[in-house]
Amino acid sequence: MTQPIAAGSLAGKRALVTGSSRGIGADTISYFANAGADVVVNFRNKAPRAEKLATQLRELGVRALVQGADLTDPESLAAMFAEVQREFGGLDILVLNASGGMESGMAEDYALKLNRDAQLAVLDAALPLLGEGSRVVFVTSHQAHFIRTTPTMPEYEPVALSKRAGEDALRERIPALAERGIEFVVVSGDMIEGTVTATLLERANPGAIEERRESAGKLYNVSEFAAEVALAAVEPVPADNTRLIGDTSSFNA
Ligand SMILES: NC(=O)c1ccc[n+]([C@@H]2O[C@H](COP(=O)([O-])OP(=O)(O)OC[C@H]3O[C@@H](n4cnc5c(N)ncnc54)[C@H](OP(=O)(O)O)[C@@H]3O)[C@@H](O)[C@H]2O)c1
Incomplete structure (x- = not known):
């Protein structure tokens, strides 16, 4: 993996990425640790993976906390941030990466609960830990x-609508965050090859990935997109608080 952030440049910083035991979240938290940050690996189900990743990251000489928390459960959220406060005393980077809504057997409103309500709940719970100059990234x-202007596959539509609702609700917080000196940025990418979501969508719509690759010219893989998420946490925030990754010409703005 090419490191997007210079080694040592995050020394003394503390970063938490939600849903970082696997996929994009795991690569993102690894980039932070490689740049010298102390990190919190958050998982919901994948405890052994989270522990294994944390062990690897500690070998880099950084501190790595492992915190299991279902983000839709206020009590487990509160417990996670209490532990982060105890161990790290605060946070400099919070990446809202965890997402879902295509899991089977969940209530109809689960996507909205996780992708909108829980994102706001995480931000609220993290707020006392985020000081001036800290950064929140929504993935x-x-x-x-x-989704408001470009239709998507029916299987993904409830997730897309709930994630956009989450994005909008978080954007409403920008002025209040700015007052506290906290920056906020949204980072958005096309379908990512090799992810569970892309695999599920491909299964329901054979050829979907190839079609997206043709429209976009290139699709990012997990480590490439995670590098963009990591950069969003350290590079200057654009005026519209938005980083669109890759080609977006087939989406109506
Ligand atoms: N996949 C794509 O094609 C794609 C494209 C563009 C953007 N993105 C964005 O990138 C981000 C990561 O996507 P991904 O594909 O890596 O996701 P993923 O493979 O589905 O992983 C989701 C992560 O979220 C965690 N999670 C799910 N529900 C949770 C809950 N209730 N509480 C706490 N954690 C929970 C999971 O933890 P456990 O494993 O422990 O359950 C997992 O670590 C998302 O915001 C997504 O919208 C993805």
């Missing part, structure tokens, strides 16, 4: 970011 997909 989303082009299919969700542009």
Whole structure:
């Protein structure tokens, strides 16, 4: 993996990425640790993976906390941030990466609960830990970011609508965050090859990935997109608080 952030440049910083035991979240938290940050690996189900990743990251000489928390459960959220406060005393980077809504057997409103309500709940719970100069990054997909103007596959539509609702609700917090010196940025990408979501969508719509690759010219893989998420946490925030990754010409703005 090419490191997007210079080694040592995050020394003394503390970063938490929600849903970081696997996928994009795991690569993002690894980039922070490689740049010298102390990190919190958050998982819901994948405890062994989270522990394994934390062990690897500690070998880099950084502190790595492992915190299991279902973000839709206020009590487990509160417990996670209490532990972060105890161990790290605060946070400099919060990446809202965890997402879902295509899991089977969940209530109809689960996508909205996780992708909107829980994102706000995480931000609220983290707020006392975020000081001046800290950064919050919300991760989303082009299919969700542009859902109001560009239709997506029916299987993904409830997730897309809920993620866009989450993005909008978080954006409403920008002035209040700015007052506290906290920056906020949305980072959005096209379908990412090799992810569970892309695999599920491909299964329901054979050829969907190839079609997106042709429209976009290139699709990012997990480590490439995670590098963009990590950069969003350290590079200057654009005036519209938005970083669109890759080609977006097939989405209506
Ligand atoms: N996949 C794509 O094609 C794509 C494209 C563009 C943008 N993105 C965005 O990138 C981000 C990561 O996507 P991904 O594909 O890596 O996701 P993923 O493979 O589905 O992983 C989701 C992560 O969220 C965690 N999670 C799910 N529900 C949770 C809950 N209730 N509480 C706490 N954690 C929970 C999971 O933890 P456990 O494993 O422990 O359950 C997992 O670590 C998302 O915001 C997504 O919208 C994805």
